[in-house]
Amino acid sequence: MLSPVSSTAVETQSTSSEEMVPSSPSPPPPPRVYKPCFVCNDKSSGYHYGVSSCEGCKGFFRRSIQKNMVYTCHRDKNCQINKVTRNRCQYCRLQKCFEVGMSKEAVRNDRNKKKKEVKEEAVGDSYELTPELEELIQKVSKAHQETFPSLCQLGKYTTNSSADHRVQLDLGLWDKFSELATKCIIKIVEFAKRLPGFTSLSIADQITLLKAACLDILMLRICTRYTPEQDTMTFSDGLTLNRTQMHNAGFGPLTDLVFAFAGQLLPLEMDDTETGLLSAICLICGDRMDLEEPEKVDKLQEPLLEALKIYARRRRPNKPYMFPRMLMKITDLRGISTKGAERAITLKMEIPGPMPPLIQEMLENPEMFEDDVSQPPAATEPPHAADSPGGDHSPEETP
Known part of the structure; x- marks a missing residue:
């Protein structure tokens, strides 16, 4: 029968032994998979302005909102928007962005956040050219x-x-x-x-x-x-x-x-x-x-x-x-x-x-x-x- 002391010693020895044996590295987590772009069905790069979207549609929506762009459809305002056709009609592409849930406010909030980050740098800016x-x-x-x-x-x-x-x-x-x-x-x-x-x-x-x-x-x-x-x-x-x-x-x-x-x-x-x-x-x-x-x-x-x-x-x-x-x-x-x-x-x-x-x-x-x-x-x-x-x-x- 083991005494408490010897029992503790055995546990300590066992623990120490386990620490010395290198354990195999845990496998990396699987890459995060997003749904296809809600706007054009291209490969998504993540959730942008409220929906899963590709880099192209993310950038298009951001530019359109930040620059207050007004587009015109030269057809019947019902153009198909997919990976191939997305650049053909900016009006219908922007409407599709809104339809799938992209948020104007998310763009503005993102812009305000960036403005706040650089506000201190902007004060007293002498407009030096690099x-x-x-x-x-x-x-x-x-x-x-x-x-x-x-x-x-x-x-x-x-x-x-x-x-x-x-x-x-x-x-x-x-x-x-x-x-x-x-x-x-x-x-x-x-x-x-x-x-x-x-x-x-x-x-x-x-x-x-x-x-x-x-x-x-x-x-x-x-x-x-x-x-x-x-x-x-x-x-x-x-x-x-x-x-x-x-x-x-x-x-x-x-x-x-x-x-x-x-x-x-x-x-x-x-x-x-x-x-x-x-x-x-x-x-x-x-x-x-x-x-x-x-x-x-x-x-x-x-x-x-x-x-x-x-x-x-x-x-x-x-x-x-x-x-x-x-x-x-x-x-x-x-x-x-x-x-x-x-x-x-x-x-x-x-x-x-x-x-x-x-x-x-x-x-x-x-x-x-x-x-x-x-x-x-x-x-x-x-x-x-x-x-x-x-x-x-x-x-x-x-x-």
């Missing part, structure tokens, strides 16, 4: 200036063609305008290819972004060449047209809207760098339809937004509201571009021949960009030569 943002600003500014000379660099010339009264279409002015617009589109493609990171996107996404934003950037560019004293706009070869001539050159019912937008740009006093950055932000936008990798596009846009914000506030320390006002112009540009595309449809019935190929393709088919985006950027030329429609045009030449 070396990376400095380099980005320089590259974007250079890309803009080398593909679009500023007004002060141009030798202006005018024409008397239909300068005093509006007509449906002045064919001479239309021919000249369509020639210049074609050259401007080529320069916008070149500008895009010079933007850091743009050519790292898939060819399909490069084409999608260019097709979606080309008209926006074209309108922004011509509106920065507005001279309010004469109520004129100047093209890249120096041709300067008044409001009546712009109407007769093909702008038609769009004319007053474009001139009003140009007038609204004046108080912003944007320089070439800000115009270039705003153009880049307009182009590199993850909310465009049919993108393969919208999240990647958004990541490219983020430093551009930060660069414009800091640059604008450093340039105008006492006007912090200028940066959001600049961003609001993108919404205005999209509205003008939509009406511009509508105008192109009626214009095709007014011109005697076909629409110039590059303009036609920009408005309807993205294939025309495929060859352009796959080529390396053109060699740098002086702005006044690179963007001119032809070296043999004299100032006296009229459309």
